Amino acid sequence: MFTVTDYCAHAHESSHLKLYNSKEKHMEQHATRKASLEKLxxxxxxxxxxxxxxxxxxxxGSxxxxxRKELxxxxxxxxxxxxxxxxxVPSLWYYNRMRFLEDQIKARESLSTLPSTLPSTPAEASKAQPGPSILEEVEEPSWSQEDLSQDEALECGSQE
Structure with missing residues (x-):
């Protein structure tokens, strides 16, 4: 059966290495890529x-x-x-054989909607953004006897 070790050893030929680099100029030429694929x-x-x-x-691709996942x-x-x-420590047993891919794989820059620095006090937050601050303390709701009585009435009504 086909082993990854044999494949990796054969794929290390310079003509085949180019197949792994999607940014390679030579890969833009369909005929050249197809010829390399045919050889492999x-x-x-x-x-x-x-x-x-x-x-x-x-x-x-696989x-x-x-x-890339292991890296x-x-x-x-x-x-x-x-x-x-x-x-x-990578669990992929052929990880070291594939290290030639490391310089070809670059992580994309992530986009964040968060500001680069978060305010540390409510005053800083209100200066940065008008409106309610996530750092402001929120009053806990107070329950009146009437509210509790209604809740108790609902509980009693649902038990019947």
């Missing part, structure tokens, strides 16, 4: 005879996606301030 397909067919171009293309876990654990011994 010949290797894959030795292990998976029914494979086609779509199979190889999906395999490339490997990129899985690697994100590693980076997130490093950002969290974890000690060196607590940094996430």
């Amino acid at each position: 397909l010949q290797f894959v067919k030795t292990q998976v005879p029914e494979a086609d171009i779509e199979f190889v293309d999906k395999k490339i 490997l990129r996606s899985i690697y 994100n876990k590693v980076q997130a654990s490093m950002k969290s301030g974890a000690a060196a011994k607590d940094v996430y």
